[in-house]
Amino acid sequence: MKYKVLQKYLDYGDMVSVELNRQAYVLLLDATNYERFKKGRHYQKYGGLAKSSPFKISVPSTGEWFVVLHLGKDEGNLKYNIVFM
Helix, strand or coil: CCCEEEEEEECCCCEEEEEECCCEEEEEECHHHHHHHHCCCCCCCEEEEECCCCEEEECCCCEEEEEEEECCCCCCCCCEEEEEC
8 A cells, every 4th residue: 555545625623533443644735745745755744643543633724635544664454434524
């Protein structure tokens, strides 16, 4: 698994809740930082390493956002469920 991504328009104060079957990185990125992420460049993010589930991130501003899930250097399958509140 390289990474999974979901693009969604979110409002300030919305909550992104991610349920995971294992430890993974859960990132909330705007369009500029998602492009940087894809190119392997330095990027600014909300979220981080989710060691427990559910992992919640509050949306900092209204607009298009990318929820990115990845295992870092680990390999394998990731089962997940994303809920927007």
